[in-house]
Amino acid sequence: MSNISFVILVIAVFVAYTVVKNLRLSGKLGGKIPYKRISAKEAWDMMQNQEPLTVVDVRTKGEWANGHIKGAINIPVETIGSVKPKKLNDADMPIMVYCQSGARSSQAARRLSALGYTQIYDLGGIHRWTYGTVR
Incomplete structure (x- = not known):
């Protein structure tokens, strides 16, 4: 195989991988997007309206004690492993994590x-x- 053929093959594999990865992330390959990343504003709006x-709050108990979002x-x-957390007893309820x-x-x-x-929203950090925190 010539060098040019090899380079073309590598580029084609990379492009195919990138396309499949992006389609999978977008859900267009039938794969389910496991959660939605949301902004602080979207989170605030959800808390006010939903x-x-x-x-x-998925931080440690010590971090939690130093301040957390009200109502969290x-x-x-x-502690989230192979068994559903006792505090989250409904798999279809909307859950926002941070x-x-x-x-x-x-x-x-x-x-x-x-x-x-099924309804997971990720605020991030x-x-x-x-919008303020409480202790």
Whole structure:
């Protein structure tokens, strides 16, 4: 195989991989997007207008104690495993998750989706939240 043929083959594989990945992420390949990432404004609007909405802080208990979104419950991400959390008894209820920076909330959203929860919204990090916190 000539060098040019090899380069063309590598480019074609890369393009095909990128297209399939993007289609899968968009849900157009029949794959389900496990959760929706939302802005602080969208989260605020949901909290004001949507009943019921369960807000879940997935940080540690210590981080929780230093300040959290009013009305949120604390379920540390490391406790979300192969069994549904007792505090989240309805798999079809809307759930909004957040953490400190966004990494753990994304992880929690994926884990909750794998457990069968169907309406998961990921706020990301609480640092994006400008609507006040409580202790």
